[in-house]
Amino acid sequence: MTQDELKKATAEAALQRILPHLEDDMIIGIGTGSTANFFIDALAEHRNSFDGCVASSEASADRLKQHGIPVYDLNSVSELRFYIDGADETNEHLHLIKGGGAALTREKIVAAVSKEFICIADGSKKVGVLGEFPLPVEVIPMARSHVARELVKLGGDPAYREGVMTDNGNIILDVWNLKITDAVALEQKINQIVGVVTNGLFAARPADVLLLGTAEGVETIK
Ligand code: 5RP
Numbered sequence: 001m002t003q004d005e006l007k008k009a010t011a012e013a014a015l016q017r018i019l020p021h022l023e024d025d026m027i028i029g030i031g032t033g034s035t036a037n038f039f040i041d042a043l044a045e046h047r048n049s050f051d052g053c054v055a056s057s058e059a060s061a062d063r064l065k066q067h068g069i070p071v072y073d074l075n076s077v078s079e080l081r082f083y084i085d086g087a088d089e090t091n092e093h094l095h096l097i098k099g100g101g102a103a104l105t106r107e108k109i110v111a112a113v114s115k116e117f118i119c120i121a122d123g124s125k126k127v128g129v130l131g132e133f134p135l136p137v138e139v140i141p142m143a144r145s146h147v148a149r150e151l152v153k154l155g156g157d158p159a160y161r162e163g164v165m166t167d168n169g170n171i172i173l174d175v176w177n178l179k180i181t182d183a184v185a186l187e188q189k190i191n192q193i194v195g196v197v198t199n200g201l202f203a204a205r206p207a208d209v210l211l212l213g214t215a216e217g218v219e220t221i222k
Contacts, residue, residue: 005213006123006215007034007035007120009213009218010211011035012038013211014118021081022046022050024050027072028050028084029084029110030055030060030084031086032056032085032086033085034086036060036120037063040063043067043069044067052069052070053070053071053072056109056110057101074110077113079113079114082116082118083113083114083118084118085118086121086125088133089126089132090121090207091129091130091183093203094119095184096202096206096207097130097133097136098136099137099172099200102136102161103166103167104138105197105198106168108205116209118207118208119209121210121213123212123215123219126210129179134174135156135199136161136174136175136200137151137158137173137174137196137198137199138168138172138197138199139173139195140197141170146193146195150193151173151175151190151193154186154189154190157177158173158174160172183201183203184204187199187204188204
């Protein structure tokens with residue numbers, strides 16, 4: 001199977017997992033990226049079984065709207081029953097690296113409001129130690145050099161993601177060469193650097209369920 005076929009299979013598995021729980025007034029949190037896009041397309045076939053969605057990016061909001069699915073401002077919603085999103089890396093504790101699509105801050109906010117975070121990913125995303133994928137950090141533009149120097153002190157090699165501005169008007173530094181053995185501690189440490197908006201470690205609030213697409217089928221890890 002191709003990587004896209006594996007992504008699609010996990011998206012379909014997530015849909016099957018939530019279908020029995022859908023209610024007319026339910027609002028669902030939706031992530032960003034190619035795996036989340038497969039989920040949006042699958043969910044669209046059931047658009048009359050729930051109320052609408054909150055999206056973690058303008059791109060996902062646009063895709064949902066193209067399917068005729070209402071998109072709500074998170075401020076008008078008190079709780080999301082489900083949040084479905086992909087990841088760039090995951091470990092066995094369901095700590096994630098996210099932000100390859102530069103949507104990490106909104107993704108983290110939507111995840112925080114969600115009762116159940118279902119992560120959907122192809123098997124290549126599961127690693128022993130997080131950090132082979134460069135850790136994205138969203139930064140206020142004027143703090144770019146300061147934050148980069150502080151990230152070097154933490155042992156990383158930050159690289160400015162050229163030509164990318166987040167939906168919040170900020171820049172991304174991708175931090176290479178981190179071997180992340182204590183993801184909870186590193187997430188907190190990086191967030192304490194002045195000028196950092198957020199970082200792509202989802203460890204303080206990890207996924208609740210990981211649906212991992214493999215050649216043998218979709219594995220469920222909790
Ligand atoms: C976007 C993300 C995505 O979830 C992550 O990059 C995975 O993307 P894809 O599903 O395309 O592999 O964090 O900010």
